[in-house]
Amino acid sequence: MSTPPYTGRLAPSPTGLLHLGHARTFFIAHQRARAANGVLYLRDEDLDPQRSRPEFSAAMREDLLWLGLAWDAELRQSTRLPLYLAALQQLLAAGLVYPCSCSRRDLALSVHAPHEDPAAESDDEPLYNNHCRPAEPVADLSGPAADLLNTRRPRRTYRFRTPDHSPVSFTDLHAGPQTFTTSKDFGDFLIWRKPLTSNPSDIGLPSYQLACVVDDALTHVTEVVRGRDLLKSTARQILLQRALHYPTPAYFHCDLMRDSNGVRLAKRHDALALRTLRANGLSPADVLALF
Numbered sequence: 200m201s202t203p204p205y206t207g208r209l210a211p212s213p214t215g216l217l218h219l220g221h222a223r224t225f226f227i228a229h230q231r232a233r234a235a236n237g238v239l240y241l242r243d244e245d246l247d248p249q250r251s252r253p254e255f256s257a258a259m260r261e262d263l264l265w266l267g268l269a270w271d272a273e274l275r276q277s278t279r280l281p282l283y284l285a286a287l288q289q290l291l292a293a294g295l296v297y298p299c300s301c302s303r304r305d306l307a308l309s310v311h312a313p314h315e316d317p318a319a320e321s322d323d324e325p326l327y328n329n330h331c332r333p334a335e336p337v338a339d340l341s342g343p344a345a346d347l348l349n350t351r352r353p354r355r356t357y358r359f360r361t362p363d364h365s366p367v368s369f370t371d372l373h374a375g376p377q378t379f380t381t382s383k384d385f386g387d388f389l390i391w392r393k394p395l396t397s398n399p400s401d402i403g404l405p406s407y408q409l410a411c412v413v414d415d416a417l418t419h420v421t422e423v424v425r426g427r428d429l430l431k432s433t434a435r436q437i438l439l440q441r442a443l444h445y446p447t448p449a450y451f452h453c454d455l456m457r458d459s460n461g462v463r464l465a466k467r468h469d470a471l472a473l474r475t476l477r478a479n480g481l482s483p484a485d486v487l488a489l490f
Contacts (some may be wrong), residue, residue, distance in 0.1 A: 205237025209263065209270060210411075211254035212244040216472040217262050220456035221428070223490045225451050227270045228424035229347035240418055241273035246404055248411050251277075262473040266483050274418070276410055283405035286413050286443055287357065287391050295442050296390060298355040299331040327358065329384035334359055355389040356403075359439065367434040372451040374427055379434035388435050412436045416445035427452035 209225045217225075232239040241260070245251040263270075268444060290296045361381040368378040379385065390409040394401035405413075411432075415423060423433075430452050440447050476486055 203419065203421055205232060205235035206240070207232040207237060207267065207421050207424060208240040208242050208415070208420055209417065210242040210425070211243055211259045211263075212247070213259060214247060214250040215254055215255060216474050217259050218353060218473065219471045219476070219486070219489060222262075223456055223487060224424065224426055224453045225263060226487065226490065227266055227376060227451070229420065231424055231451065237421075239270045240419075240420070241270040242414060243273065243275040243277075244407075244410070245275055245277045246407075246410060248404075256448055258474060262477075266473065266486060271365075274414070276414065277303065279410075279414070280405075282404060283410055283413050284402065286409060287405070290359065290368070290390070290442060291357075292338055293442065294336040294360075296332065296357045296359050297336075297387075299358045299389070300356070301327075301330060324385065324388055326383075327388065329387065331358065332360065332387060355391075355443060356389065356393045358387040359390045359408075359435075359442070361385070361387050361435075365438055367445070369433060369437060369450060371433075372422075372449055372468065373454075374430065374452045375441055377430055379431055381438075385431060385435060390439070397402065407470070408432060408435050408439060412439040412443065412445065415448060416440070416443070420448050422449040422451060424451045424453065426455055428455060 207228055209228055211221060229239060241263070243259075244257055245256060350416045364380065364382045366378050368376070371374050388408060388438070389406045390405065391406065392404045394403045414420075415436075433450055433452070437447055439445075473486065
């Protein structure tokens with residue numbers, strides 16, 4: 200079999216200004232795609248309606264182009280809800296997900312990527328205590344699930360049922376061999392959040408994990424380049440890929456950039472935002488030299 204052509208992606212979320220850490224990761228992703236003569240997507244991860252803003256979406260495009268990072272095609276996650284819903288339906292029919300009634304805080308955290316939480320160094324979702332987990336997996340095709348399949352309007356929150364005490368291993372192209380074990384390193388994780396409003400058009404939102412897996416598969420991404428704070432998310436996503444019969448891409452998790460106190464850079468670091476560095480007179484070459 201021939202090797203598929205290289206396809207990569209830049210996947211910023213418009214919840215704040217891009218900072219120096221984002222820039223380095225996106226620069227590496229861009230360089231790897233161009234070195235492979237591949238295709239590069241810009242994926243606007245704008246699923247969080249409470250934090251995503253059009254001005255941040257415009258700013259991230261402008262800042263990336265200013266830095267010299269062009270892309271070949273782009274997509275916006277908020278326009279792709281039917282695709283994520285189809286994946287949820289597939290998992291429901293296979294008995295691999297179940298409804299969950301746990302706290303709103305956990306649900307809010309599931310929408311955005313783990314590295315967006317400034318307080319977290321490596322992961323956003325605590326080990327689940329299985330409070331809502333049924334004793335046995337069941338293909339849920341009756342009651343609320345049947346309504347979901349018929350109306351395409353899920354009114355519940357759902358978790359993915361992970362296999363108990365199972366290692367998930369992969370070899371990262373930068374960080375090397377990795378193994379995370381279910382029931383120890385992570386548990387059943389959120390994949391869909393119920394609507395927060397009574398509006399009939401509000402079908403809820405997929406979690407970061409589900410949306411990421413669906414988009415990587417449907418755009419035929421062959422290599423994912425992102426920060427190493429998402430290594431554990433890769434193990435979760437591999438389980439989803441297997442459940443949905445998707446291929447698993449290669450992974451390259453970059454080292455994290457830190458401030459002078461050794462704290463991982465986050466969107467709260469306004470002084471290191473690309474927009475701020477530009478305003479202070481730095482050129483693209485000056486910014487690249489900071490990597």
